[in-house]
Amino acid sequence: xxxxxxxxxxxxVSDMERWREFATTGVLGLEETxxxxxxxxxxxxxEYHHRFAxxxxxxxxLVYMGFEVPGEQAFEEMAQKLRxxxxxxxxGTEEEKANRKVVDLIKFKDPSGIPLEIYHGALQLWExxxxxxxxxxxxxxxxxxxxxxxxxxxxxxxxDMKATEAFWRxxxxxxxxxxxxxxxxxxxxxxxxFFHCNxxxxxxxxxxxxxxxxxxxxMLELNEFDDVGHxxxxxxxxxxxxxxNLGKHTNDHMLSFYLVSPSGFDIEYGYGGxxxxxSKWTVQKHxxxxxxxxxxxxxxxxxxx
Ligand code: FE
Numbered sequence: 001x002x003x004x005x006x007x008x009x010x011x012x013v014s015d016m017e018r019w020r021e022f023a024t025t026g027v028l029g030l031e032e033t034x035x036x037x038x039x040x041x042x043x044x045x046x047e048y049h050h051r052f053a054x055x056x057x058x059x060x061x062l063v064y065m066g067f068e069v070p071g072e073q074a075f076e077e078m079a080q081k082l083r084x085x086x087x088x089x090x091x092g093t094e095e096e097k098a099n100r101k102v103v104d105l106i107k108f109k110d111p112s113g114i115p116l117e118i119y120h121g122a123l124q125l126w127e128x129x130x131x132x133x134x135x136x137x138x139x140x141x142x143x144x145x146x147x148x149x150x151x152x153x154x155x156x157x158x159x160d161m162k163a164t165e166a167f168w169r170x171x172x173x174x175x176x177x178x179x180x181x182x183x184x185x186x187x188x189x190x191x192x193x194f195f196h197c198n199x200x201x202x203x204x205x206x207x208x209x210x211x212x213x214x215x216x217x218x219m220l221e222l223n224e225f226d227d228v229g230h231x232x233x234x235x236x237x238x239x240x241x242x243x244x245n246l247g248k249h250t251n252d253h254m255l256s257f258y259l260v261s262p263s264g265f266d267i268e269y270g271y272g273g274x275x276x277x278x279s280k281w282t283v284q285k286h287x288x289x290x291x292x293x294x295x296x297x298x299x300x301x302x303x304x305x
Contacts (some may be wrong), residue, residue: 002078003067003069006067007066008051008066009051009154010066011062012062013056016041030132031131032044042054047125047129049122060265061215062114066116067117067119078172092119104121111159112158143199158208159208161190164193164206165193175278179194179284180287182289184288185288189207190207192207194252199275199276199277200276201251215265218265220268220270221270228256240259242260243266244266245293247292248291250288253272254273255270256271257270
């Protein structure tokens, strides 16, 4: 038992107007669901009310990650498991439940201090079908058999790999996908660990680095490769800052490129990630992040302060 999907991501942004344009018609193609009274901008990519909440609080980093469990029983079991493991768990307030659009949530932190939430009962808007804000064929958030795969994946900077692995594997119930020894290509970065909690190859990955932010990048998976291709050239034509050009990853086989978000962290825009069937998967190791491509782009924009 464990979490089953990365359901929502809260980001604290400083330049809200630039973000709104970037996330919708400018680049990503997400749909704005609503703007709350406190200025929070909700963005959707499928039937869920939102997958991203942009808060005008200026951190330019993640402010929480929300993980889904199938229902109330699993929710209570996870809360108990966390408490038994000595993790300080805070129940979500009525205001937070209303803000996240879920039936219930708990809040806690991982060993690096990453603010995490587990929830059940997310609001879905089937009566208001998802409409991409650009002419794209939408985002892959489910396997072909309907299994929930969440909003994508994220790579996080953490302080202590051993403690992080133990927490996410033994308490949150994630399974190791593979390892990439980054030292071969990028000396000093050590080994990144990739975890999954549904068929998506990885939902989170960790790089041990002492930097003042958690989020290295998050990934959005498109339904059509052409949408990655034409967005790649649209970004080049329009001077949207990129950090890595088109390439294919060794471990999840994602065909993707990397944009620099208005908050300075990266966003991977990809297609074709391979899926994991736990009955057949064996943990693997890689010494290169990419089969080809993903070369650094020199003109990458400077991170926001
Ligand atoms: Fe990625």
